[in-house]
Amino acid sequence: MLFCSLVPPVPQKPPSVLSNENGLLRIDLNFEEYSGDGPIKAVLLYYKRSLSRADWQQYLVEESLENSEIVLTSVLLEYDTEYEFCVALKRPGPGGEGRKGPSMRATLSCEEPSVKPEVTLQPVSEDTIKVTWSFVPSHKNMIITDFIISYRPSGLRSWKEKIVPKTDVNQYLITGLQMGTLHYFRMSAVSCGGTGPHSTMQSVKTEDGGMFMHTKSFEMALLLCFV
Template sequence: MVSCPPESSNQENSRSRECEGGTFGLDCLQQCHCSPEACEKERGICTGQCLDSWFGPYCQSLPVIEKAPVIVSTTSTTVGLRWDAWSEEDDIGDHPLIGYDVFVKKDGDWVMDQRVDQLTTSAIVSNLTPDTDYSFCVAAVREGTGGTGPLSPRNNTITLCTKPSASPSGLHVAAINTKELEVTWEHLPSELAECRSGVTHYMIYYASTGSTSLNSVMVPNDTSSYTLRGLETYLDYSIQMTASNKDEESDRSSETIGKTLEEVAPSPINVAITQSTTHSFTVSWYTPLPSNINGNIQKYIIRYKRTDPAGDGNYKMEEVLTGAFDGEYTVMDQASKISYTVQVQTVNGAGSSNWSEPVNAKTILLGDDNVTRVPLGAVIGGVIVPLAFIVILIFTVVMYRRIKQRRLNAEPAASPPNSAHETSSKYGNSAYDDSDTHTYQDLNIDTPNIQNLTDAHTYQDLKKPNINVIYQNVTESDPGNTYEDTV
């Protein structure tokens, strides 16, 4: 007869032994999630008193956020946070998730600030104190009391400072060198900086009066003076200052005006002689840029000297008291027909400019000092008009003489009476007709029947009559062009 072997002693020992230390199972190798007295030894069922990070009647695991939230923004009273969403597949814990709790720590204790739903992974923490240290963390939350998971790692930040409550005082500006202004001020007290860091630096803002371009320069917090360089000459500058802490800049101070120093003016340009008379000449000039002339123009000085050998080589000076940017001046009481070299100089508060380029002037031999300069057009007109009148007069006389000559040539010669012959008033000769230079008479031939005085080319043969002829004196005038025949 075969019988079953008796049960081994090892099995009997394992059944008779109870698990200890919060373990369960046949080999007591599995860990309960609750206190030892609340853990069922064979199946590991908990009846309460769950360990940390375990939740529910069966002590299920709580969701865990493993990374610290990221700080995305910071102001003096707010901090913006963002974190990674909890994932059932990738992160520790059991679902369902209902949201996240945001925790804030200021002076030692963690305080829950707000809860956001499970679809939101960011938050803005508000109503914070400026310039204060804060820590932030996040926890995932399941349903029910005690469903908040363990806190995530934390992230720290400091809220920003507010702007300083005052600007620098005692602002003073002085011109010590050309193109420079020295700015001085009083330090801002640290309690007015509104920040534990105090004042970190100062800002100087400056611009020339009327300019739309604003310049700025940063100066350290350990100084109370600064020199602005590279400025324009003799201009007003408006200057303001601010104080800054590590985060904010104060309001600007009230304006303070500073003026850069004068400099010697540039020499005049476009110097010219605009008029000369027998005893004077007039010189004109202009002032070049910059338009501020490096200062206030007080006067101009004109110097001149003779250039002919009779001159002594010394300059004579005359002042023109004007602040205008251009000018004209007449040098009087000079000898006539003398050549001069002339220069102009500008004088302001900083001194005298260089002399201008020289120009030549010459008084004339004839002229009227009381007559102002005559325009060129008037001179030309005064010459042309008389010439035109003379030409017209000559032309009229010539035409008149020609017309008169034509009329004389057109008149026919008059026939003399039968009883007498016309005698030339020029020679007192009855055989010569002065009115026609081509008519001749032969006194030895009697040709009474062929005489034709109207033919300018007819020869007349006449017998010499037996008459006595009385001739007039050829030196006397014969106004009638007649003579007497006496038989």
């Protein structure tokens, strides 16, 4: 009786980049051509940072093998970091996974925002302005990390900046402003790719503290009349 030793399959080609835009890295696994024995049961994608001595990370692509393409995002990879990718194939039975095939390198690109925030301003007190904004990224995969609020009083050219981390609350109070003074505001969104364009510059005047003091004095006078 003759026993045939099966050879685990090994890809002959490295994976290749189909497209890299809008935070989506599309890769062709190129597993159709392989040496060794089939049938192929699963495709495994291995990845690690380029020039890193760390162990390969494994990602089970699929078992149906209907499509050789895969889309990677920032859930798996860090932006603007070069990674090395390779593919391994697995056939049924013990020891069915073959060695890793040829590798290729790619970087998940990160672009800066191209959309301006929509900003509204509201005086709250003599030294406080409430900034409220709305922002819709140019595509759903863009990850906004912060917003930068720039402001200055009328008569000065230098801007102060407040970095506000992105949360579900799209408003922020700017305090410590000059009383009864016109202030200019603008805003921009920040991603890992950089800072986007400024919003349309707007102006608003802080409340006049004199009216506030006059009201308080009037209330005090009324109180004394009833004592």
